[in-house]
Amino acid sequence: VYYNSLLVLLFPCCHSHLHYKLFCCLIYAESKVAFSVGLTDAGTIGPFNTEITLKFSKVFTNFGQAYNTHAGVFTAPLRGVYYFRFTGFSVKTNHWFGVILYHNNKRVSWNTDYNDDVFYASISNGLPLELEKGDVVYLVLPSNHVKYDDSFNRTVFSGFLIFPL
Numbered sequence: 670v671y672y673n674s675l676l677v678l679l680f681p682c683c684h685s686h687l688h689y690k691l692f693c694c695l696i697y698a699e700s701k702v703a704f705s706v707g708l709t710d711a712g713t714i715g716p717f718n719t720e721i722t723l724k725f726s727k728v729f730t731n732f733g734q735a736y737n738t739h740a741g742v743f744t745a746p747l748r749g750v751y752y753f754r755f756t757g758f759s760v761k762t763n764h765w766f767g768v769i770l771y772h773n774n775k776r777v778s779w780n781t782d783y784n785d786d787v788f789y790a791s792i793s794n795g796l797p798l799e800l801e802k803g804d805v806v807y808l809v810l811p812s813n814h815v816k817y818d819d820s821f822n823r824t825v826f827s828g829f830l831i832f833p834l
């Protein structure tokens with residue numbers, strides 16, 4: 670009874686029909702999507718002469734298993750608005766560093782800087798994106814750029830579902 674009341678509270682459409690209830694339960698279960706991952710403990714990655722997809726290997730959270738560490742790709746399990754955030758870090762002076770955020774094959778934002786500081790430099794960005802079910806989002810290291818991470822988790826990528834559509 671408590672569960673039903675909760676369901677009606679969360680989803681007013683749920684009170685009338687069993688199918689609605691099942692549908693809403695499904696949406697509710699699917700909507701638990703949140704991930705946060707760190708790049709590596711191995712130090713500097715790059716520079717390479719082509720773009721590469723960054724495979725974040727350190728998993729902090731991965732509700733819904735939507736982030737695939739082997740491919741380095743987040744896949745939307747349902748249509749909705751998602752929020753993504755990322756940071757980038759460099760210890761390599763006189764080198765470009767940073768990432769490109771991709772939505773499917775489209776570049777969404779280019780986030781780079783030239784490390785002309787004495788030691789460290791960093792970038793960060795975050796934005797909501799409207800995704801269809803099955804759309805992918807990932808971070809790419811541009812050619813001739815570097816990126817750095819270590820056990821302090823200086824380079825992280827995270828995202829979560831704000832609301833389904």
Ligand SMILES: [Ca+2]
Nearest residue numbers: 782783784785
């Ligand atoms: Ca700079």
